[in-house]
Amino acid sequence: MKFGFVIPWADATDVGDLAAAAEQAGWDGLFVWEPVWGVDAWISLGLAAVRTSKIRLGTMLTAPSRRRPWELASQVATVDRLSAGRVTLSVGLGATSSGFDTFGEECNRKVRAKLMDECLDVMCGLWQGQPFEYGGTHYTVKSTEFPTIGHTVQQPRVPIWCVGALGRPKSMRRALSWDGIIPQVIDPSTEMGIRQPTLGEVAALRAKIAAHPNTDFDIVVEGQGTEHSPSAYKDAGATWWIESMWGAMSEHSPVAAAHDRLMQGPPS
Numbered sequence: 001m002k003f004g005f006v007i008p009w010a011d012a013t014d015v016g017d018l019a020a021a022a023e024q025a026g027w028d029g030l031f032v033w034e035p036v037w038g039v040d041a042w043i044s045l046g047l048a049a050v051r052t053s054k055i056r057l058g059t060m061l062t063a064p065s066r067r068r069p070w071e072l073a074s075q076v077a078t079v080d081r082l083s084a085g086r087v088t089l090s091v092g093l094g095a096t097s098s099g100f101d102t103f104g105e106e107c108n109r110k111v112r113a114k115l116m117d118e119c120l121d122v123m124c125g126l127w128q129g130q131p132f133e134y135g136g137t138h139y140t141v142k143s144t145e146f147p148t149i150g151h152t153v154q155q156p157r158v159p160i161w162c163v164g165a166l167g168r169p170k171s172m173r174r175a176l177s178w179d180g181i182i183p184q185v186i187d188p189s190t191e192m193g194i195r196q197p198t199l200g201e202v203a204a205l206r207a208k209i210a211a212h213p214n215t216d217f218d219i220v221v222e223g224q225g226t227e228h229s230p231s232a233y234k235d236a237g238a239t240w241w242i243e244s245m246w247g248a249m250s251e252h253s254p255v256a257a258a259h260d261r262l263m264q265g266p267p268s
Contacts, residue, residue, distance in 0.1 A: 001234040003266035004029030004242045006060040006222065009254035012044040018258055019048035023055040025265045029088070031060035031242065036099035042075035049083035056086050060222070060242060061163065061182070063094025065112035066105045069122035069139055077127060077152045085153030090182060090220075091116060092163030095192070114138065117174065120160065126150055127157045161220055165194075166201055176209060180218030180240070196223055199236045206237025225267035241267065 005027055007018055015032055022030045030048060034041040045057050057079065064072065080087040093116065094100070096107045106112050118136040125132045125141075127150065133143040152158050163182045164175030175181040183205055187195040197205070202219060209217055221233050222242040230241040243266070248257040 001230065001238060002028035002240050003230070004031055004056070004060075004240060005258075005262055006031040006033065006242055006244045007258055008033075008244070008246050008248045010044075010258065011039055012047050014255045015039075015044035016047035016051045018255070018262060019055065019057065020051045021259055021262045023052045025263050027055060027262065027266055029056035029058065029240070029242075031058050031090070034059045034062045036066065036103050036105065042079055045079045045087070046082055049079055049086070052083075052086075054086075056088055057083055058088035058161075059090050061090035061092045061094070061161075063112070063116075064091050064119035064123075065093065065115035066100070067119060069119040070126060070141070072119065073123040073126045074150065076123070076158055077150055080152045080154060080158050081149075083153075087152075087154070088159050088161060088180075090161040090163075091120065092182065113170070113174075120178075124157055127152050159218075161218060166197060166205065176217075179216070180220055181205070181209075182220045182222070196221065196228070199232055202233060202236040202238055230267045243267065 005022055007015060007030070010018060019030045032041045032044050041059050048057050076087060076089055093109060093112045100107050106115060115138055118139050121136065122134050122139055122141060125134055130145050131143045132141060134141040159179040161180035161182055162175040162178045163184055165171040166183055166185050183197045183202065184194045185197055185201065186193065202221065205219060218239045219237055220240040220242060221238045222244050224245060225243060233241060245257065245261060248254040251257050
């Protein structure tokens, strides 16, 4: 199992400092959340890339439905080159409560799913080189050979982790078509309407994807080591544990709290 950490709250310069601390303390990955409005995730990750040399960097997570595919493709590829191939892109529909309606973003779940699918199609097509063209319901790209630097270091592309709602066939098919799944369980009784999968659900998921053609396919579980057992999730089949401490956002210094946790090292 590999261990990552998602930063709860920080400006871009802080992300650079925290990335350096995470690498020093032995973490395998550092992730940032991508807000509708606020600190730019990819500028932050670009700074983290030049402050580190080994740790993986990425978002947790990006909602492609509100992004222009060519702009997101440019940002991801640029950071992948800056980091010499250490980027992972995590995608999902996103939480509409994070400002989607406030800024006029699409909130319909089915439309967001289609936008995400088309956005990822366009991104992967652009990374493969030019000329490229695309005709979808929401996006159209005319064949162009405009000179650009758009390649990724990682080939054939940057790894993509996708949220998959357990028990939802369309969501699962989408997630299993990429490089890793961030499993979630729809649960209206919880505050956010979703919950972390149980050990049994992760084990069942691992059995389901045992014959997956991608032998490096990841199962990514997010949580706090003080509340759950990362080693138990490892035994169940998870390949990444993403340590989160969202409660730090209410502390006097969320950045200091994150730094202190990072320096303690990954869960043992």
